[in-house]
Amino acid sequence: MTATFLLALAALAVQNPAAPTSAPSAGTTAASPADPPVKAHIRLPLTGPAAPNFEDLLTLGLDLVEVDSDAVAVLATAADRARLEQRGIPFTIVREDEQRYYAERLATGALQPLGAPALGAGLVPPFTSGSIGGYYDFAEVVNVLDQLRATYPSLISQKVSIGQSLEGRPMWMVKISDNPDVDENEPEVRYDSLHHAREPQGMQTTLWYMLWLLENYGADPLATYLVNERELYFVPVVNPDGYVYNQQIAPGGGGLWRKNRRDNGDGTMGVDLNRNYPFKWGYDSLGSSGDTFDVTYRGPSPASEPETQNMVAFIQSRQFETALSTHTYSNLWLSPWGYDVLPTGNDAEFSELNELCTEVNGYLAGPAPLVLYPANGVTFDYDYSAKGTFGWTPEIGGQADGFWPPASRIVPLAEENLLAFQRVSLAAAAFVYVDASSVATIGDGDEFVEAGESIELTLDLRNAGRAVTGSSVIATLVIDSGSATVLQGASDFGVIGSFQGASNGGAPLAFSIDAGAEPGSTVAYRVVLSHEGLDQELFGSVVVGEPRLLVLDQLEVDLGWTAGLPGDTASTGIWELGDPNGTTSSGQPAQPEDDATPAGTLCFVTGNTGGSAGTDDVDNGFTRLLSPRLDLSGASSALLGYSRWYADLSVADDELLIEVSNDDGGSWSTLEVVAQTENAWTRVEFPLHDTIALTDAMRLRVTASDDPNNSLVEAAIDDLTLAVYGAGPRIALYGTAAIGTSPTLFTSVESASATTLFGSAGTGFLTVPGVSGPVLLDLGTAFTVGSGAATPGAPAQADLPIPNDTVLQGVSIYLQQLAAGAGGIALSNRLELRIE
Known part of the structure; x- marks a missing residue:
């Protein structure tokens, strides 16, 4: 890609001669063809004697929506199904009308009270109460951006159009930062969504992250750090025309239009904006299609569409270190290259970040051709080739979510991707995390923590960010509760380079358990990792004694x-x-x-x-x-x-x-x-x-x-x-002591012992020389329940049958065990058996 060509594209985006001078009025479009044909949800087997070759399927221009090990799911028109039948490709029909299925599901879900979301409850409408089955329509997205600016003017910019769509709608962009109206020298990150008009969950998830940043600023250390130390740019709707068209054909949600609204001049409409980027545009017909009828139609030329031109110009105008272009669905986390199975030069870095970003959502991560299918002319390939930006495309939601998940799924899907969004922001500069840790007990060599012993904490840190840490990384040990004394309270890991590691193995953090610490007591501690104004807390605890x-x-x-x-x-x-x-x-x-x-x-x-x-x-x-x-x-x-x-x-x-x-x-x-x-x-x-x-x-x-x-x-x-925990024998009742039942008595001892279980009608307190622990029974009414032998590590179990006699209701019997062994004579705790 030459610099001259890139500048020409940027100029096109600014001039945008294809767009009208003003946006169309609400409810109108520049072109109004008949509604798109009905699409069925079908599945094509990938195994068996009649199964097609997967690459052959890619050349058919089908609307592939899911790929797993044994089948491909396709949204197929009647013409698509006829083509498959002519080629002898078997398929099964899951649903005859996928758009109607989504619409009916959203209508049902919209009637159910969803409750106030954790974020965005104060928006009008609230976060999960958009007019399209819970999703925001285009006007509501614009309104939300205005509301956020009015509420947080020092954290989010006024919305700015990066250019107009084919039908003249603005492509709105906002920036979140601690000085949103100033172009600061801070690492830049971009989030965009709705390249494909039928994927509104990506837009909702992007807005959710924006809300998390704004509503938690000043309260959450990470949100505060990211807003202070990053410039975060958001383009929630890349394809406004296609999204508005879906609102028109399915006002309650469920519209399946994917492309923009280009009139191709042959009775077909639309270009797939995420196949229209100039890098490797038209590389082959597996990763995009040259047929205007296909959903992956790449357009007549590279960056032919004003929406793509606007995004190209925006990308060229900034230096995004990381970027997330959000799509749905399939629970995937896609990384470059998309166009072919080739190394990027940063495969190790992508792999590390892929794993970190999917730690919570569990998405299958990797290059698009390996985990889904090849795709050329796509956003993250252009990002990486043009500016070296580390870009990804999450495919949010599972098979049952589909393109229009129920409204009750909007927040859970957004929440399961919050960590990934945060880490994409972190990775734009320094992103320090604990790669491995170990807790070692220094003492008698067994696995238990005992009074007088010490604990050593070793941390292996990694910087999975694109920049060296701006200061030394310091780990500080704090004892929050328990009987312990800090021995080594801080570790200086120094400056950690980009995608480099550091360890304090030579001088671990350490604390000692005080000599008087009670068996069973807990020592709670935390380690605070600090660098560049960010404090990350890691919590831990140890229990004193042997359970x-x-x-x-x-x-x-x-x-x-x-x-x-x-x-x-x-x-x-x-x-x-x-x-x-x-x-x-x-x-x-x-x-x-x-x-x-x-x-x-x-x-x-x-x-x-x-x-x-x-x-x-x-x-x-x-x-x-x-x-x-x-x-x-x-x-x-x-x-x-x-x-x-x-x-x-x-x-x-x-x-x-x-x-x-x-x-x-x-x-x-x-x-x-x-x-x-x-x-x-x-x-x-x-x-x-x-x-x-x-x-x-x-x-x-x-x-x-x-x-x-x-x-x-x-x-x-x-x-x-x-x-x-603790010394001496122990007894416990397991079950309810009701008449006619047999609750279970469990007993344990410290060493091999001969044991006797005593009962009494009352309580007492008597110390006996040579016996560990007091007698807690009334000796005047004491009786023997039973006796036997006990070994440590294997609790004894016995039934206590309660006669079916109502006279016993309300009666209490008290139990205590005596154990005699090599360690001497000891008495257990007292157990009250209340008969119900």
Whole structure:
């Protein structure tokens, strides 16, 4: 590409002779042909004896919307289907009219209350309340830009047109920075969307990021840093004519027009703006089409369209270090080159940033020809070739989202891409992150942290940004709580070069556990990474002492769980105890084949009829699973563990919610939310005392949901454990002591011991020489419950049958265990058995 040619393109963009002198009035267009033909959603197999060659499909100019390992999804007109039939290419029809499908889905969703979004609630209309099924129409986008300028005049510029569209509509641009009306010498980033008119989720996601920056400035350190240290440019609607046309043919949303509104002079309309950029324009007919009838028609010449000319001139007028051109859909993160499978010269850097940007959304990332299909004349190829800009195209949303996701999906899809948008901004200069870290205990050599020992924190940092850090990176250690003393409180990593690393392995951060630290106590710390005015906080904690297993429920026998609770709404996929069936969906595991217990069989699973994945999964709401009640009175700390399985296939908009209660279910605190598919057995552990006070009425609740009912959701739970800290034997009740039931008693000891369990009708307090721990029972009413032998690391389990006698209701019996072994004689905590 010569400099002369680039200047000529810039001049064309400024002059824009093809555009009218003024924008058309609302509701009109420069050309008004008949509505586009109906398009069906069809799938073409890529495997089997009659399957077509994928490259052959690309040459047919079909509207390819999804590509996976065994099939291609196409939006096909009747003429497209006839062509496929003539060529003997098999296909199945998913939906006869894709536009009507989207329109009906949006109309239904618009009737459901969405609640106020976390951002943009003060906009008129609010963020998810646009007039096109929840999406903003073009006039509303313009209005939002004006509202943001009026609300944040010191952070966002007035909207400026970078040129007019073919039909005379302005292509509006705004800049967010701490001096938005001044051209500062700061790294520049560009975000654009709606090159393709049927992809409004890209525009909504771009606006969401703008709202996050503006509404969090001054409160969130990262938002403040990015606004202060970057110049962030936004072009929310690159193809206004095509977008307005979709508003006209489908006012409630769902319009499938993709291209601009060029009259091609042969009865066809439109050029694909994202095939019209001058770099490698028309490279081949796999990555674009020379046929005006095709959706990927590249236009008659490079940058032939005023919209492309305007973008080319804008790109040439700035020095964007990074850029994001947002599209939908397929859950992909595309990087250069798009036109062919060739190295860029920065493949390692692209690969690193691809991985960082998809850390939350989990999108498949890589060069377009490798993860989707080749595309030439595209935005990010031009960015990289013309200015060396690192550019990407996210394809936001999954198969069930499509081009017009339900309004309830606008915020979740925007939120799952927020981290990626942030990191594209960071990568324009210095972007420091923790590549690896280690926590080492310096002491007696075992894996546990004990009083008097010390902790060393080693950090390996990386700068995945396009510039060297402007100052040394300093890591500072802060003890937030617990009995500990800082030994090495700071590490200076020096200046870190672009795509370089640094470590403090030679002098790690360090702190010591005080000699008087109680077993089971938590030391909470944080490391603050500082450079160029940005502070990033990394949180951690260690628990003092060695946890001892007290409760082990492998779910091979039901010890009192409740599957399904009053108020649950799910129609299928109700929790039940059983041997899981093992189901799959599109090659992905849905329900596990086996439980998590070695040599075990049973677990709790959502739906276990033995049918298909679609038969067993959670549908139409939520189902809850409630654990037996657990007595942890007197314990200062406890480590809760369980194995879980969670599959949320198709539309990833659901979650597995795990909560804990300390008042027998009267109130609940969130332990974790699993919002991404983890369709393999995963073992997790939590210091329970960090979440909630420990009482005699602890419960765990697990909620699996499919709401809205648009996903395949399966969940499973197995192997609940509870470990405690501290010296001496310990006893715990697992279950409710009601008449006619048999709650379970768990006991644990520190060393091999002969044990005796005593009961009493009352309490007391008596110290006995040579015995560790006081007698906490009333000796006048004491009796022996049972005796046996116990070993450490293997909690003993016994049933406590309660006679079915109403006379016992309201009676309390107190239990305490005595353990005698090589370590001496010790007494456990006291347990109150209240009979209900």
